[in-house]
Each structure stands twice: as structure tokens, then as C-alpha cells.
Amino acid sequence: MLLNHTALVVIALLLAAWTLAALWAIVAARQKLRKADAAQRLARRLSRMVEEAPALPLLVRADGRIEGPSRLAGWLGLDAMPQYLSELDGEDRGFDEVQLSKLGDAVRRAQRTGAPFRLALHPRGGRSLGATGHLADPQIAPGGAAVVWFFDFSESEEELGRLRAEAQQARSDFAGLSGLIEAAPLPMWFRDAGMQLRLVNSAYVKAVGLRTAEDAVAQGVELVEPSDGLTAAQVAKQVHARKQAVTRIVSATIGGQRRSLRVSDLPLGDEGVAGYAVDIEEMEELTRQFRRFRDAQRQMLDTLSAGIAQFDDKRNLVFANQPFLRIFAIPQAWVVDTPPFDRVLDRMRDAGRLPEVRDFPEWRRERQGWFLSSAPREEPWHLSDGTHLRVVGQPMPDGGLLMIFEDRTEQLQLSATRDTLLRTRTATFDNLFESLAVFGPDGKLQLWNRRFANDWALEEDFLATHPRADALLNRIAGKLKRAAQVGVLADVIQAATLERKGKSGRIALGDGRQLEFAGVPLPDGNGLLTVLDITDSQKAEAALRERNAALIEADAVKTRFIANMSYEFRTPLTSIGGFAELLAAGIAGDLTPQAQEYVAAILTSVERLGQQIENVLDLSQSEAGTLPIAQEQVPLFPLLTSVVQERAEKINAAGLSLDLRGSDAIGAVTGDTRRLHRAFGELVDNAIAATPRGGWIQIDCSRRGGKLQVVVSDNGSGMEPTKLARALEGLKISGDGRMVERRTGLGLPLVRQLIEAHGGTLELLSEPGEGTSAVVTLP
Structure with missing residues (x-):
């Protein structure tokens, strides 16, 4: 019984252990089942995510076998995913030979070197795929496999194409706009948010005088000068801050000329400020010309005898000339207020300057209709004081009216x-x-x-x-x-x-x-x-002609007589002078002081008489046309210098001052040196004789209009016009109507003859108290 009891205990323990083991096995199995379910669910989720992912994987093994989802086969136009990479070329589906070769090369390079790659592939069927490949993780596929991820860019490609087209259109539009701005004849520019110049066109570059737009931007050269204490950049900054365009008129120097510009600054959001300038100098000049024309026209209208009244399109009086104000007794200050047409007629009526009419309001309304007329209106106005006016109403293109009031009272008279x-x-x-x-x-x-x-x-x-x-x-x-x-x-x-x-x-x-x-x-x-x-006058004319012929013959006889007598006088005068010189030299013995004075007086008189005889001879030969004139080059300024030097003692003795102006640069004249010397010497002698002590003589030598001009002036007493008239005897009258002077003696007539013999002219100007001027002009 004891054994049995022990056996039972052992059996019970074994049963208990077996039960526990069974329970443990059941619990472990349940845990494995739960893990398997979780893994299965995870796999399904991952598979679903892969199916719905925008990128699909393709595993390419080292031997060329591939693994991939069926969805990727659909992208390639295939019914199912093939086993090898080379089978992705399906004639009318999949990749073509070129695309597949490109993919295969990239995959093999990644398998050998581990280098990743990116490709853009276009399989048959119109899709656009992006491929990104790299060496696969050994846990996924050992043995040097590569993983290729495919992205479907078809829709993105269409969008990209559309965006490219839009970008191309935008670039084309921008190029066209840029070309338009570049070709624009007016300067244009763009400032960034910092108000620095970024873009300028060719007109801007030309206006600021630079070579390229890059130079203008780099140097920051401004076209517009500071105005009202603000630079162009400061004005643009205000425009950018207020987001409101500003237009102003400023002055600038363009091409070395001051020009008026209408400058506009336009805000472009946060990007910056654009601007352009329009040259309005011509328009401003036209405006100024119009104003001058209008002022000149109104000044001209003031000089007319007819009254003019101009009304604008609002029927206000904007201008009235002086005859209008005088005819209708209207003060100028009243016109300044630009009264309307009705008030003007009312004032005319109050002043009694309108014709008497039965119904004045109706009459006034009829005259108001002139503003709307397409043709001029004309009517007579008979005023109560007997004045007769011709009134014309001329409609203006701008809607105004020009009224003309012509006083015809005198015409009727x-x-x-x-x-x-x-x-x-x-x-x-x-x-x-x-x-x-x-x-x-x-x-x-x-x-x-x-x-x-x-x-x-x-x-x-x-x-x-x-x-x-x-x-x-x-x-x-x-x-x-x-x-x-x-x-x-x-x-x-x-x-x-x-x-x-x-x-x-x-x-x-x-x-x-x-x-x-x-x-x-x-x-x-x-x-x-x-x-x-003219019968009687013809008879008188015939008698005068006969008398004139006789006088001409008598004058010729006189000239010949004077010439002969001059030669006859010269011979004894030469003898007298020679004997006097012998006496002065002591040939006849020593002379007493008184005798020497007498001899000196004889020599002086002989010299003066010889000059007068020479003058008479030259004058008679000149009047007879037989005066010989040498033709040689005569430097004029040295000749005048010699004339002045010969008379230096005489000038000092007279207490006069002489000023010779000119230089050798004036050149020479063609003529006779001796006779020109005599002519200018006579003029200087006359000036010395006519100028009181302390006076001055001025000789001015210059070239005027291709001719040589010598002016001998003095500050003598001059001559009265009546004395000049008696002394003229053939000399000219000055261009301003003053009489020219002829002084006494034979000197001035001889000077005239000598100057005219050289093709020149002599003109004498004189006024009482202002001296005399002799003007000699030589070719």
C-alpha cells in the first residue's frame, strides 16, 4: 500500500508536470500565433502601402532576376512582372532597347561599385518615370542585389511641360517687352527696393552720355537733376513708400542742351520703382510760341480800328481790344472779371450802345444763338447817337464766338x-x-x-x-x-x-x-x-544848251591858260629861289642878320609859291584828264608815318597832339607815292591850320570791306552848314545827310582830284563845335 501510494504520488507529479508543460506549450503557441498574426497584418499593411505608394521598388539580383509589384508592371504596360531585367522590353510594351540598356548599365554599375544613380525613363505607352537606384541592404537581398525605385512623373511631366510652355511664353513676352523698352525713343529705367538703378535702356544711356547700360548702372548716373532739394532716388523712394505714381516736369541737360522733361515714377509693388522721361521741350516751346503768338495777336488787334471781343466756349468774355472798350465805354478792369455774354449786352444797353429794339430779351436770345451757328452772322447796328456799326459774329471751332464791330460812320459820311x-x-x-x-x-x-x-x-x-x-x-x-x-x-x-x-x-x-x-x-x-x-521850254532849253557849250569852252580855255601860266611861273620862281639860296650861302658876301632874315623869308615864300604852283598844275592836269599817275605798290602806313614825321616840328610849334593809329598789316595800295604823299600831307596841314592850340589830331588807318580807309580828324571849330554849302563845289554830302566841308585854298580840291585819280573817294564831315573829319577810301 505504501508503494502504491508513492507510485500514485509520482504519477500525480508526472501528470502535474505534463499538465504544466502542456499549459506552457499552449501559452507559447498562442504567443507565436499572435506574433504571426501581427507579422501577417504588418506585411499586408506594408504591401498595401507599397501598392499605394507614389514610388514602386524593383529588386534586381546579381543574376538579373527581378522582383517587383504588379503595379509596376502596369506602369510599364506589362501584364505581369517578368523574371529577368532583360525581359522588360516587350516589343510594343515596356522599355525600348535604348531605355533598357540605360537602366541595365546603371544597375550593373550600382551592383559593382555601390554608386547610386538617377535616371529619367520613358517606357512605351507615354509614361514618364524617374528611377533612383542603389545597392540593396544585405538583410533585404544578400549577394549584391540592387534596389531601383520608380516614380511616375507622367502627370508632373504634363504639368512641367505646361509650366515650361508658360515659362517660354513669359520669356518671349519678357524679351519682347525688353526689346520694346530698349527700342523706345524715351529714356526708361528700373530701381530696386533700395532705389538703386538696375535696368536702363539705350535712350537713357544716350541721354546721360555713356557707352553702355552696364556703365550707367554701375556708376549710378542719374538723368534727372535734383529738384526742390530732392534727388531722383529720393523722389522714387517716396513713390515706393506711398505706392502712388508721381509725374513731374523737370529740366535736364541732354546732348549739351537744356531740355524740359515730363518724368513719371511708377511703383511696382515690393520689387521697386520704374520710371520714364518724355522730352516735352518742343511742346513747351510750342506752348511758349502759342502764348507769344496770342500776345502778339492781341497787341495787333489793339492797333486795329475795329472793335474785337472774344468769348470762350462758356460764353465768357476773355479778350477785348482797345477800340471795343472805346466804342462801348467799358473799362479794362471790368473785362478782367470775364463777364458772360448776357452781362456784356446788358452793359452795352445801359450805356446806350445798342440799337433800339422792341423785345430786348428775345433780341438777346437770338444773338446767343450765334454761338451755335455754323456760319458767320453779320448785321448793322444803328445807335441812337448816329453811330453806324457793322457787326460780324464768327463762331470759333472750340465753341466760342469772335465778334467784330466796325465803325462805318465815317464811311457813310x-x-x-x-x-x-x-x-x-x-x-x-x-x-x-x-x-x-x-x-x-x-x-x-x-x-x-x-x-x-x-x-x-x-x-x-x-x-x-x-x-x-x-x-x-x-x-x-x-x-x-x-x-x-x-x-x-x-x-x-x-x-x-x-x-x-x-x-x-x-x-x-x-x-x-x-x-x-x-x-x-x-x-x-x-x-x-x-x-x-513844252514848246516854250524846248526853246529855252536850246538857248541854255548853247550857253552851256560856250561856258564849257571857256572853262577849257581857262584850264589851258592856268596850266601854261603855271609852267611860265615855275621858271622865274626857280631862278629867284636859286639866287636866294646863293645869297644865304654867302656867295655874294656875308649878310647882315637883317639881310639873312630877308633871304629866309624869300626862300619860305618861294617854297610856298612853288607848292601852290604845283597844286595849280596838278589840279589843272587832273581836271583836263592829263595828270600822270605812277602805278607802284605803296605801303600806306609807312607813307602816313613819313607825312607825320615831316610835320612834327610844325605840330609841336602849334601846341597840338597827334595820334597815328594803324600798323603795317593793313597792306599797300597801287598808285603814285609822291602824289599820295602830297594828298595826305594837305589833309594834315589843313587839320593843323584849323585846330586851336591844345587841340588834337587823329589819323586812323584801317581796312574796311576790302578797301583801305584813312580818317584824319581834328577837334577844331568846324563849319556852319551855310558855309559848307558855299564851299562844296563838287565835294560829296555825307550818308546821314550832313553837309561835308571844303576848306579854303587849293589844297582840298587838289586832294580830291588826287584821291579820285587813284580810284578812291574823299568825304569831309563837319559840325559846328565838333571839329572836322576827312575820310579817304582807296581800293
Whole structure:
């Protein structure tokens, strides 16, 4: 029983151990089942995630076998994933030969070197795939396998293509806009947020005088000068801060010229500020010209006799000239307020300067309609004081009205006196000493006086028919000494009426009378024929001609006599001078002091008389046209210097000062040195003689208009016009109408003859109290 009990205990223990082991096994199995379920669920989730992932893996083993999801096969256009990489080329599906070769090379390189790769692949079917490959983790696939992840970029490729197209369009638009800005004739620029120049166009570069846009940006050269204490960048900064465009007019120097520019700065959000400048110098100049034209026009309108009133499109008076203010007694200050048209008419009515009308409001409304008229309106205004106005209303293109008030009162008065004037004219014509006849353009006789009928012995009844010129000349032809000369009268009448030219002539009548006639074109288109009996004057003229011929012959005899006498005087004068020089030299013995004075006086008188004889001889030869003139180059300034030096003692003795102006640069003249020396010496001598002690003499030598001019001036007393008139004797009158002076003696006439013999002119100017100037001009 004891054994049995022990056996039972052992059995019980074994059963208990077996039970525990069974329980442990059950618990362990349950734990394994739970782990297996969890792993299975994880695998399903991972598989689902892979299926739904945007990237699909492809495992490529070292032997070329591949593993991948069926979804990847769908991306490649395959029904199922093949076993080897080379089987991904499925003729019309999968990769083509080039794409597959590219993928295979990249995979093998990654398997050998472990280098990752990226590829863009395009399988048949139009998809776009991105492939990223690397060496697989040994836990995933040992033995040098590679994992390639594929991304489907088809939709992204379409979006990318669209974005590329938009970018290309944007680039094209930007290039076009940039080209437009670059080709724009006005300067343009862009500033960044820091208000620094970033872009400028060619017009900007040219305006600032640089070579390239890069230079302008790098140097920060501004086109616009500071204005009101603000630089261009500071103004742009204000525009950027306020987010509001600003346009202003400033001045700038472009191409060395000051120009007016309209500058606009435009904010471009946070990017910066753009700007451009428009050259408005021409427009500003046109505006200034318009203002000057308007001012000049209004000044011109003030000089007219007609009243002018200008109303604008709002019917306000904007301008009235002085005749308008005078006619209607309106002060200038009232016009400054630009009163409306109605008020202007009311003021005219109050001043009694409008015509009397029954219904003034209606009359005023009719005048207001002139503003809307398409054609000018004109009407007469008869005022109560007898004034007659011609009123014209001219509508303006801008909607305004220009009113012109012409005072015709005097015209009516002139018209009233016209008949009186005509009668007066007829009476005047009839009492003239000349024969007068007026012919119209058609050749008919219009007017004539009684003397015309008497000179040609024409009947009044015939003239009253206003005959044509040819019929009139047929009547006159029989009274001429030679009837054929009537054609001369016909030519004169035709020239005065049709050709509008004046002609004249003389004609002889059969009774011995001499008539002088002339044709004069008249302003009204007619021609005036004047005929004057010059029979008596012809006789007097013949007598004067005979007397003049006698005087000319007498003058020639006088000239020859003077020339001969000059030669006759020279011989004894030479002897007197020679003997006096011998006495002065002591040939006849020593002379007493008093005798020496007498001899010196004789020599001085001989010299003066010799000069006068030379003057008379040269003057007579010049008047006779036989004065010999040498042709040589004469430096003028040295010649004048020699003349002054010869008279230095004489000038000092007279207490005068002499100023010689000029230089050798003025050149030379062609002529006779001796006679030019005498001519200028005579002018200086005359100036010395006419200038009081303490006075001055000035000689100015210059070249004017290709000619040499010498002016000898002094501050003497001058001469009165009456004395000058008596002393002229052939000298000129100055260009300003003052008489020129001719001083006493033969000096000045001889100077004139010598200067004119050299092709020059002599002009003397003198005024009382202001001295005398002799102006010599030589070619």
C-alpha cells in the first residue's frame, strides 16, 4: 500500500508536470500565433502601402532576376512582372532597347561599385518615370542585389511641360517687352527696393552720355537733376513708400542742351520703382510760341480800328481790344472779371450802345444763338447817337464766338461827300495846265479835262461817248506832224492800263507845237495819260544848251591858260629861289642878320609859291584828264608815318597832339607815292591850320570791306552848314545827310582830284563845335 501510494504520488507529479508543460506549450503557441498574426497584418499593411505608394521598388539580383509589384508592371504596360531585367522590353510594351540598356548599365554599375544613380525613363505607352537606384541592404537581398525605385512623373511631366510652355511664353513676352523698352525713343529705367538703378535702356544711356547700360548702372548716373532739394532716388523712394505714381516736369541737360522733361515714377509693388522721361521741350516751346503768338495777336488787334471781343466756349468774355472798350465805354478792369455774354449786352444797353429794339430779351436770345451757328452772322447796328456799326459774329471751332464791330460812320459820311469830291475833281482837272485823260483796262476813255479836248481839238460830243483808245487815236493822227507816231501814244496807253508800267515820250504836231506825254498806271487799274505843251521850254532849253557849250569852252580855255601860266611861273620862281639860296650861302658876301632874315623869308615864300604852283598844275592836269599817275605798290602806313614825321616840328610849334593809329598789316595800295604823299600831307596841314592850340589830331588807318580807309580828324571849330554849302563845289554830302566841308585854298580840291585819280573817294564831315573829319577810301 505504501508503494502504491508513492507510485500514485509520482504519477500525480508526472501528470502535474505534463499538465504544466502542456499549459506552457499552449501559452507559447498562442504567443507565436499572435506574433504571426501581427507579422501577417504588418506585411499586408506594408504591401498595401507599397501598392499605394507614389514610388514602386524593383529588386534586381546579381543574376538579373527581378522582383517587383504588379503595379509596376502596369506602369510599364506589362501584364505581369517578368523574371529577368532583360525581359522588360516587350516589343510594343515596356522599355525600348535604348531605355533598357540605360537602366541595365546603371544597375550593373550600382551592383559593382555601390554608386547610386538617377535616371529619367520613358517606357512605351507615354509614361514618364524617374528611377533612383542603389545597392540593396544585405538583410533585404544578400549577394549584391540592387534596389531601383520608380516614380511616375507622367502627370508632373504634363504639368512641367505646361509650366515650361508658360515659362517660354513669359520669356518671349519678357524679351519682347525688353526689346520694346530698349527700342523706345524715351529714356526708361528700373530701381530696386533700395532705389538703386538696375535696368536702363539705350535712350537713357544716350541721354546721360555713356557707352553702355552696364556703365550707367554701375556708376549710378542719374538723368534727372535734383529738384526742390530732392534727388531722383529720393523722389522714387517716396513713390515706393506711398505706392502712388508721381509725374513731374523737370529740366535736364541732354546732348549739351537744356531740355524740359515730363518724368513719371511708377511703383511696382515690393520689387521697386520704374520710371520714364518724355522730352516735352518742343511742346513747351510750342506752348511758349502759342502764348507769344496770342500776345502778339492781341497787341495787333489793339492797333486795329475795329472793335474785337472774344468769348470762350462758356460764353465768357476773355479778350477785348482797345477800340471795343472805346466804342462801348467799358473799362479794362471790368473785362478782367470775364463777364458772360448776357452781362456784356446788358452793359452795352445801359450805356446806350445798342440799337433800339422792341423785345430786348428775345433780341438777346437770338444773338446767343450765334454761338451755335455754323456760319458767320453779320448785321448793322444803328445807335441812337448816329453811330453806324457793322457787326460780324464768327463762331470759333472750340465753341466760342469772335465778334467784330466796325465803325462805318465815317464811311457813310465819306459816301455822302463823294459827289462833292467828284465835282471838285472835275473842276480841278479842267483848270490844270496839263492835258489829262484816264483810260480803263478795256481801252475806253473814262475821264478827261477841258485842256485835253483843246490840245487835240476834239469835240465834247465825241468824248462824251467814251470812245475806245483806237478810235480816239484815229482822230488825233491827222493832227500830228507824222501820223505814224500815233502808235507811240497807243503803246503808252497800253503799258499804263494792261502792262501796269509807266512810259513817256515826245511828239510834234503839225502846227509846230512840241508835246511831252507820259502814261501812269493808277491804283484802281486804270491808266492816266498826261500831255504837256513844252514848246516854250524846248526853246529855252536850246538857248541854255548853247550857253552851256560856250561856258564849257571857256572853262577849257581857262584850264589851258592856268596850266601854261603855271609852267611860265615855275621858271622865274626857280631862278629867284636859286639866287636866294646863293645869297644865304654867302656867295655874294656875308649878310647882315637883317639881310639873312630877308633871304629866309624869300626862300619860305618861294617854297610856298612853288607848292601852290604845283597844286595849280596838278589840279589843272587832273581836271583836263592829263595828270600822270605812277602805278607802284605803296605801303600806306609807312607813307602816313613819313607825312607825320615831316610835320612834327610844325605840330609841336602849334601846341597840338597827334595820334597815328594803324600798323603795317593793313597792306599797300597801287598808285603814285609822291602824289599820295602830297594828298595826305594837305589833309594834315589843313587839320593843323584849323585846330586851336591844345587841340588834337587823329589819323586812323584801317581796312574796311576790302578797301583801305584813312580818317584824319581834328577837334577844331568846324563849319556852319551855310558855309559848307558855299564851299562844296563838287565835294560829296555825307550818308546821314550832313553837309561835308571844303576848306579854303587849293589844297582840298587838289586832294580830291588826287584821291579820285587813284580810284578812291574823299568825304569831309563837319559840325559846328565838333571839329572836322576827312575820310579817304582807296581800293
